[in-house]
Every structure is written in structure tokens, then in C-alpha cells.
Amino acid sequence: MNGQDAIERLHALVERAEALSARLHRLSDENRALRAEQQQLMNERADLIARNEQARVRVEALIHRIRTLEDQP
Structure with a gap:
């Protein structure tokens, strides 16, 4: 491998490292x-x-009130 090949490989590694960093x-x-x-x-x-949960509690309270009203003579 000559010096030019080494430089090209080094540039390629730098480009790859920059791409990986990005x-x-x-x-x-x-x-x-x-x-x-x-x-x-x-x-x-x-x-x-x-x-x-708040809606469920309100609905249960309404049902209880309705049943109480139904039980009154």
C-alpha cells in the first residue's frame, strides 16, 4: 500500500465516522x-x-339516588 492509498483510506474512514456521528x-x-x-x-x-373514574362514581351515585327515589312510597 502506498501513501496515497493510505490517505484515501483515511479520508474514507473520516467520512464514515462523520456520517456515523451525524x-x-x-x-x-x-x-x-x-x-x-x-x-x-x-x-x-x-x-x-x-x-x-370520576364519571363512574357520578353514574353510580345517580343510580343510587334513582333507586332511593323508586323505593319511596
Whole structure:
């Protein structure tokens, strides 16, 4: 291998390293965005579960009141 071949191989390695570094940064950004989205979805899910529970409690209270009214003479 002559000096020119070694330089060309070194340039190729540098280009590959730069491409890998750029890909790493893109994937890191994407990962960060996906984690933020996942957290947002988990928060929304928790909110929906809480709202569903509140609605269930209200419906059960209404049913109880209706049954109480039905039992009155």
C-alpha cells in the first residue's frame, strides 16, 4: 500500500465516522422526541383514567339516588 492509498483510506474512514456521528445525533434527537411523546401520552392516559373514574362514581351515585327515589312510597 502506498501513501496515497493510505490517505484515501483515511479520508474514507473520516467520512464514515462523520456520517456515523451525524446518524447518532439524529437518532438521539429522535429518541428524545419519542420519549417526550411517550411521557405526554402516559400523562393523557392517566388523565383519562381519572376522568373515567370520576364519571363512574357520578353514574353510580345517580343510580343510587334513582333507586332511593323508586323505593319511596
